[in-house]
Amino acid sequence: LYVELASPLRNLPGPNGGSLLYGHFRQLEKDVDITHKWCQEFGRNFQVRGLLNKRELFTADTRALNHILVNDSIYQKGPIAQKILSHFLGNSVLVAEMDEHKRMNPAFGVAQIRQLAEIFNDKSAQLRDIWLRQIAAEHGVARIDTYAWLRKATLDIIGQAGFHYDFNALEPKGEPNELDEAITHLFHSSAARRRAVFRFIRASFPLLSLLPDPGGKVQRDAHETLLRVSHKLLSDSKAAVKASGSETSATGRDLLSILVKANMSDDIPDHQRLSDADVIAQVPTFLIAGHETTSTATAWVLHALSLHPAIQTKLRGELQTLRSECPTMDELNSLPYLEHVIRETMRVYPPVLFTIRTAMTDDVLPLSKPYVDRTGKLYSTISIPKGTAMRIPVSEVHSDTAIWGDDAHEFRPERWDCVPEAASAVPSVWANLLTFLAGTHNCIGFRFSLFEMKALLFALVRAFEFEAALPPGEISCAAAPVRRPLVRSEPKAGSQLPLVVRPVRSS
Numbered sequence: 111l112y113v114e115l116a117s118p119l120r121n122l123p124g125p126n127g128g129s130l131l132y133g134h135f136r137q138l139e140k141d142v143d144i145t146h147k148w149c150q151e152f153g154r155n156f157q158v159r160g161l162l163n164k165r166e167l168f169t170a171d172t173r174a175l176n177h178i179l180v181n182d183s184i185y186q187k188g189p190i191a192q193k194i195l196s197h198f199l200g201n202s203v204l205v206a207e208m209d210e211h212k213r214m215n216p217a218f219g220v221a222q223i224r225q226l227a228e229i230f231n232d233k234s235a236q237l238r239d240i241w242l243r244q245i246a247a248e249h250g251v252a253r254i255d256t257y258a259w260l261r262k263a264t265l266d267i268i269g270q271a272g273f274h275y276d277f278n279a280l281e282p283k284g285e286p287n288e289l290d291e292a293i294t295h296l297f298h299s300s301a302a303r304r305r306a307v308f309r310f311i312r313a314s315f316p317l318l319s320l321l322p323d324p325g326g327k328v329q330r331d332a333h334e335t336l337l338r339v340s341h342k343l344l345s346d347s348k349a350a351v352k353a354s355g356s357e358t359s360a361t362g363r364d365l366l367s368i369l370v371k372a373n374m375s376d377d378i379p380d381h382q383r384l385s386d387a388d389v390i391a392q393v394p395t396f397l398i399a400g401h402e403t404t405s406t407a408t409a410w411v412l413h414a415l416s417l418h419p420a421i422q423t424k425l426r427g428e429l430q431t432l433r434s435e436c437p438t439m440d441e442l443n444s445l446p447y448l449e450h451v452i453r454e455t456m457r458v459y460p461p462v463l464f465t466i467r468t469a470m471t472d473d474v475l476p477l478s479k480p481y482v483d484r485t486g487k488l489y490s491t492i493s494i495p496k497g498t499a500m501r502i503p504v505s506e507v508h509s510d511t512a513i514w515g516d517d518a519h520e521f522r523p524e525r526w527d528c529v530p531e532a533a534s535a536v537p538s539v540w541a542n543l544l545t546f547l548a549g550t551h552n553c554i555g556f557r558f559s560l561f562e563m564k565a566l567l568f569a570l571v572r573a574f575e576f577e578a579a580l581p582p583g584e585i586s587c588a589a590a591p592v593r594r595p596l597v598r599s600e601p602k603a604g605s606q607l608p609l610v611v612r613p614v615r616s617s
């Protein structure tokens with residue numbers, strides 16, 4: 111009660127209410143536009159209530175965000191998030207607070223990602239051929255749930271490119287895939303999300319740790335499957351690396367093999383060497399971090415193209431200038447309009463809407479613009495007490511008219527011909543956007559993901575025309591954790607993006 115009454119954040123503006131148990135968590139989870147509405151009402155800095163009605167700071171001030179992301183010893187993912195994640199992921203790069211990128215970098219360098227072209231192109235072509243067959247069977251035009259298919263394609267890609275593993279999601283062979291099922295049980299099902307809320311509450315009250323882990327046998331079985339498959343992948347990878355010895359052998363191109371190879375090398379200092387357990391922890395990490403994010407991002411590109419036929423035609427024209435059927439990373443990167451369409455999609459439809467950091471010590475946040483508190487006083491900084499959680503709102507920064515201009519809400523790839531100067535204040539690792547975050551814990555897979563998206567778009571947009579299948583406004587999205595597309599009138603159907611797809615008509 112004392113902490114609550116004495117909090118320096120108590121006079122910050124913000125929405126009232128919020129339940130004792132959930133705070134504003136449910137509103138934030140259900141209504142993707144709510145933070146935008148609150149930003150309009152309270153400005154760039156306000157307070158919201160998280161789970162257990164804990165006060166959280168929401169800031170879309172770019173100077174404050176820079177401070178948070180640069181000072182990673184103060185602002186961390188927080189003990190509760192770490193406790194929950196490490197339960198399943200062990201010492202994953204997602205959990206560790208030290209600079210794990212140094213130990214992961216061998217797998218994510220430009221040269222390593224460049225070698226994945228064959229996998230990206232083959233899987234993209236496989237998806238294109240499946241759609242061509244479906245369209246032919248439906249006499250020239252089909253309504254396709256593009257999101258469901260992109261999910262399968264990106265699962266196959268991360269399986270192959272991540273650890274030389276076949277999910278066979280695009281063209282299943284026999285039984286459902288056990289690793290896919292285990293990951294779904296542990297992280298993606300609605301039961302998994304309810305369990306995460308329970309674990310959050312349990313981690314907040316040490317006494318509750320006496321309660322058994324929720325989920326019982328199904329969960330334990332899924333965890334065992336995850337560990338068993340990951341161990342097998344590691345031992346296969348070690349054996350293949352030893353057998354081949356060559357850096358460019360087909361078996362050695364996946365992220366896991368590159369990590370294993372780097373680990374076996376004498377050149378690597380001991381403190382940067384990963385243990386077997388560390389390497390195994392990256393299997394579910396790459397799957398969780400790299401699968402749905404990329405399929406969601408690619409689906410939003412197709413959605414945007416379906417709403418903007420002229421942009422779609424212009425992009426197709428550019429893609430058709432490449433002679434190759436299997437473009438390299440450098441060839442795809444040489445296409446400026448493709449890059450601009452992807453940037454604009456990642457600005458308007460960022461797959462990760464927000465992330466959270468917790469202050470590990472007291473601190474003072476600098477602001478680029480002062481704010482007025484509830485009592486009418488003006489402040490140019492915000493005092494942050496230790497333990498405060500804060501939201502880093504990707505979407506709000508991307509739609510800030512003070513940065514992007516009055517047309518910030520429009521989808522206009524041409525804006526990237528001349529990036530507004532104000533955008534240089536956005537902390538970023540790519541394209542003046544927060545899409546892949548910034549600072550020590552930026553997205554290590556961003557090059558992988560961009561190349562993968564480009565290969566998918568190259569195969570699909572050259573082959574097909576995409577039209578909206580539903581009236582404008584019918585496509586909405588889930589707010590957390592990934593902004594997946596939904597059909598407004600079919601909330602129970604889960605994530606989907608139906609589009610009318612037909613082969614490209616020659617003009």
Ligand code: HEM
Nearest residue numbers: 204399400403404407461462465546547551553554555559
């Ligand atoms: C469009 C696709 C993607 C988006 C939008 C995305 C976004 C992000 C964001 C916002 C973070 C920071 C999360 C936080 O610190 O709270 C992150 C971290 C991470 N991402 Fe991605 N990501 C994408 C694709 C990928 C891919 C393909 C991989 C791997 C193959 C990957 C691996 C990771 C990992 C390992 C981290 C943790 C890094 C760390 O904490 O140091 N991501 N990603």
